[in-house]
Amino acid sequence: MTAARTRSLSVLVIAFVMGGVTAAHAQDPCADYVPQPKPQNAGRDIVGQDFDQILEQGHMLFAVYDDYAPYSWQEGGKPKGVDIEIARMIADYIGVKAQFNFVMADENLDADLRNNVWKGPVVGGRVSNVMMRIPYDRQFKCRVEQVTFTGQYAAESIAIAYDKATYPEDKPVPAYFRYDAVGVENDSISDFYLTGMAGGQLGDNIHRYPDTLDAMEGLSAHEVSAVMGPISQLQFGSTDSIGIHQPPLAGFAVSKWTLGVAVHFAYKQLGYQVDDAIAEGLQNGRIAEIYAEYGLTHQMPVR
Known part of the structure; x- marks a missing residue:
């Protein structure tokens, strides 16, 4: 699940940035901002994709990460996932149909955007009207002015899933993993956090998997005693024999972050409509219902 791995790495970059914020940045996160070039020669598929044309054509295109359960994936050729349903909710609010562009994650969030x-890939593909599941961060927002970051619809946070039989009373905390095996997604923020704990003393007990859902399968198979990762992915891969909790994580720069959407900077009206749709979905409980339909707990975002 390349998308999942790269998504975690994107959040890791944000964690490093926020962990090293200076006093000047605390007051003004754009203090050292250097203006970036705006798109000059927009691709043919960008021209005219404003709000009026979206209404006229009757559909809008959402970029979602491929093979990224429980958020977005394809099953039998049909789109599924939390982000798919939220995108459909947005399209319904605007009065058009949702179409989906399943994309593989690039080396970082800059490249994804x-x-x-705002530009389009060098070879093949096309830009989308809206991109889902974008980590929201004030420092990063300053540095990508070609994009409007809006529509914060959820928060994500790190948790620990554990085998109830192994821990019938005391729930595990990271210090336990000096002695007990723990699974993580390779190169994720959980991987980096545990690897750096206690001078590397946990290293031999960290089992790295291609993605968090694979790690959860390892937990069910008793390959590890616990798994650390985003709580939504832990919940999606959980069974009755698995518990999940969120203990204090000392020294974790960012164990919780906000997720929203990205829209081309030029299409302000579209951005406003998308944000209004999400605000309504948060207020009337529809977004929480979507999470619940996939067995997940919705966490309210900072807006």
Whole structure:
């Protein structure tokens, strides 16, 4: 699940940035901002994709990460996932149909936004009207002015899933993993956090998997005693024999973050409509219902 791995790495970058914020940045996160070039020669698929044309054509295109359960994936050729349903909710609010562009994650979030929102890939593909599941961060927002970051619809946070039989009373905390095996997604923020704990003393007990859902399968198979990762993915891969909790995580720069959407900077009206749709979905409980339909607990975002 390449998309999942890269998504975690994107959040890791944000964690490093926020962990090293200076006093000047605390007052003004854009203090050292250097203006970036605006798109000059927009691709043919960008021209005219404003709000009026979206209404006229009767559909809008959402970029979603491929093979990224429980958020977005394809099953039998049909789109599924939390982000798919939220995108459909947005399209319904605007009065059009949702179409989906399943994309593979690039090396970082900058490249994802360039390829899918404001410029387009070098070869093949196309830009989308809206890109889902974008980590929201004030420092990063300053540095990508070609994109409007809006529509914060959820928060994500790190948790620990554990085998109830192994821990019938005391729930595990990271210090337990000096002695007990723990699974993580390879190169994720959980991986980096545990690897750096206690001078590397946990290293031999950290089992790395291609993605968090694979790690959860390892937990069910008793390959590890616990798994650390985003709580939504832990919940999606959980069984009756698995518990999940969120203990204090000392020294974790960012164990919780806000998720929203990205829209091309030029299409302000579209951005407003998308944000209004999400605000309504948060207020009337529809977004929480969507999470619940996939067995997940919705966490309210900072807006």
